[in-house]
Amino acid sequence: xxxxxxxxxxxxxxxxxxxxxxxxxxxxxxxxxxxxxxxxxxxxxxxxxxxxxxxxxxxxxxxxxxxxxxxxxxxx
Amino acid sequence: xxxxxxxxxxxxxxxxxxxxxxxxxxxxxxxxxxxxxxxxxxxxxxxxxxxxxxxxxxxxxxxxxxxxxxxxxxxxxxxxxxxxxxxxxxxxxxxxxxxxxxxxxxxxxxxxxxxxxxxxxxxxxxxxxxxxxxxxxxxxxxxxxxxxxxxxxxxxxxxxxxxxxxxxxxxxxxxxxxxxxxxxxxxxxxxxxxxxxxxxxxxxxxxxxxxxxxxxxxxxxxxxxxxxxxxxxxxxxxxxxxxxxxxxxxxxxxxxxxxxxxxxxxxxxxxxxxxxxxxxxxxxxxxxxxxxxxxxxxxxxxxxxxxxxxxxxxxxxxxxxxxxxxxxxxxxxxxxxxxxxxxxxxxxxxxxxxxxxxxxxxxxxxxxxxxxxxxxxxxxxxxxxxxxxxxxxxxxxxxxxxxxxxxxxxxxxxxxxxxxxxxxxxxxxxxxxxxxxxxxxxxxxxxxxxxxxxxxxxxxxxxxxxxxxxxxxxxxxx
Numbered sequence: 001x002x003x004x005x006x007x008x009x010x011x012x013x014x015x016x017x018x019x020x021x022x023x024x025x026x027x028x029x030x031x032x033x034x035x036x037x038x039x040x041x042x043x044x045x046x047x048x049x050x051x052x053x054x055x056x057x058x059x060x061x062x063x064x065x066x067x068x069x070x071x072x073x074x075x076x
Numbered sequence: 077x078x079x080x081x082x083x084x085x086x087x088x089x090x091x092x093x094x095x096x097x098x099x100x101x102x103x104x105x106x107x108x109x110x111x112x113x114x115x116x117x118x119x120x121x122x123x124x125x126x127x128x129x130x131x132x133x134x135x136x137x138x139x140x141x142x143x144x145x146x147x148x149x150x151x152x153x154x155x156x157x158x159x160x161x162x163x164x165x166x167x168x169x170x171x172x173x174x175x176x177x178x179x180x181x182x183x184x185x186x187x188x189x190x191x192x193x194x195x196x197x198x199x200x201x202x203x204x205x206x207x208x209x210x211x212x213x214x215x216x217x218x219x220x221x222x223x224x225x226x227x228x229x230x231x232x233x234x235x236x237x238x239x240x241x242x243x244x245x246x247x248x249x250x251x252x253x254x255x256x257x258x259x260x261x262x263x264x265x266x267x268x269x270x271x272x273x274x275x276x277x278x279x280x281x282x283x284x285x286x287x288x289x290x291x292x293x294x295x296x297x298x299x300x301x302x303x304x305x306x307x308x309x310x311x312x313x314x315x316x317x318x319x320x321x322x323x324x325x326x327x328x329x330x331x332x333x334x335x336x337x338x339x340x341x342x343x344x345x346x347x348x349x350x351x352x353x354x355x356x357x358x359x360x361x362x363x364x365x366x367x368x369x370x371x372x373x374x375x376x377x378x379x380x381x382x383x384x385x386x387x388x389x390x391x392x393x394x395x396x397x398x399x400x401x402x403x404x405x406x407x408x409x410x411x412x413x414x415x416x417x418x419x420x421x422x423x424x425x426x427x428x429x430x431x432x433x434x435x436x437x438x439x440x441x442x443x444x445x446x447x448x449x450x451x452x453x454x455x456x457x458x459x460x461x462x463x464x465x466x467x468x469x470x471x472x473x474x475x476x477x478x479x480x481x482x483x484x485x486x487x488x489x490x491x492x493x494x495x496x497x498x499x500x501x502x503x504x505x506x507x508x509x510x511x512x513x514x515x516x517x518x519x520x521x522x523x524x525x526x527x528x529x530x531x532x533x534x535x536x537x538x539x540x541x542x543x544x545x546x547x548x549x550x551x552x553x554x
Binding site for chain 2: 019026027033036039043045056060062063064071073
């Protein structure tokens with residue numbers, strides 16, 4: 001787990017209350033670990049995009065089969 | 077402290093992007109934001125220096141900004157100049173000379189720059205890694221496909237890195253288990269700093285040795301006129317179609333591979349780059365591509381004399397190349413060549429294992445940063461340690477057909493690239509997450525051209541394996 005820093009923990013940068021404000025000021029809001037816990041929403045893929053992804057997936061599987069075939073031929 | 081990212085509207089309360097809570101003017105952000113972590117503090121320290129340099133202005137501070145912001149681009153490009161890539165370039169130079177491959181290698185680095193620039197934008201705008209975005213935006217069905225591609229590709233490539241390290245140090249008489257153990261220890265040492273900045277600088281320092289291939293090219297006393305001619309007149313290749321296509325695919329695979337997309341985007345997010353740093357991220361990528369291309373060209377040039385002497389590189393490892401090159405570049409040059417191979421394997425092992433760990437953490441929802449303490453990042457570091465240890469152990473298996481493994485890994489990397497590029501293309505054009513920083517039309521056209529080129533090369537390779545007579549018949553008609 002990414003453990004939160006509590007006000008009782010010391011830091012070599014500044015005192016704990018300042019540390020909190022400093023960190024928030026230095027980073028963009030969505031750069032903080034807590035903000036990153038929120039996921040982006042899922043997007044709807046268009047039919048053409050699904051077709052593209054499936055085509056390339058089939059291409060990859062077919063080509064991997066060819067590579068395996070070539071290895072098999074070379075071993076023989 | 078800068079106020080980057082904290083935006084108050086005049087006189088009215090604003091919503092915190094972090095919590096959704098309403099913040100009144102004058103109210104402390106700390107009172108409404110959730111607790112920060114060590115990872116946040118470490119990243120904020122790095123950002124402080126960037127913000128301070130940006131506030132100063134002037135040419136010197138621009139240079140300081142560049143120094144602070146470069147890293148992921150150079151690391152990914154020099155990381156991809158890995159053991160298997162360098163062996164592939166060496167085999168290319170020794171088998172085909174410089175005629176075709178010098179310009180071709182430059183072209184592959186242009187492709188790599190086009191592709192990697194998109195990961196800089198994605199990382200800087202979303203602050204998320206590549207695997208995380210694929211899972212979030214396309215769902216687990218497509219997410220797992222890309223993860224399986226990455227995991228298999230990364231593991232196989234990691235094995236080849238330790239093969240290169242073992243072979244390179246073998247030339248100096250170091251026993252395989254000593255060579256592999258020492259490199260694993262060095263890799264663990266870089267990680268155990270538990271600080272992204274320190275890890276990045278240590279890795280950059282090691283990666284600088286990749287440029288040793290440039291002076292080695294000079295030491296081989298090349299024919300500069302014929303090098304110049306190779307760029308003006310692109311000679312066709314001799315040799316069988318299958319072998320030639322295998323070499324071409326292997327050369328492309330030595331420059332553009334899926335792990336690079338995952339690594340650079342995750343590293344960009346981990347380093348804390350923001351929208352205002354994208355320009356420097358692009359310079360970083362271009363600089364990395366230029367340095368890596370120079371080193372890659374250096375390897376081809378230095379091994380080209382083996383082509384002139386009709387030496388067969390089919391079963392050469394790093395040590396054999398170093399041995400064969402001794403009459404050309406001397407004993408000292410050969411030692412440098414083998415050490416260059418060791419560096420190539422080591423930097424790639426560091427960056428590739430990091431890309432695996434980032435992707436795992438992003439998908440499993442575990443903390444994933446090189447700024448984590450060992451306790452916080454138990455899962456992240458465990459994956460990193462484990463995949464390195466397994467790959468290192470596999471590379472020690474005696475009797476592995478090393479060069480064949482290396483070539484196959486590069487070819488598989490090229491074949492896996494078009495599906496990976498499709499995800500990248502869709503993400504970089506996703507207005508909901510990228511806003512006004514979606515890819516411009518010219519970048520989309522170039523990316524589409526890269527996909528078509530990679531897919532065509534793969535299909536031609538497939539035809540050459542299944543129906544080699546097609547190429548013989550074609551050659552007869554020409």
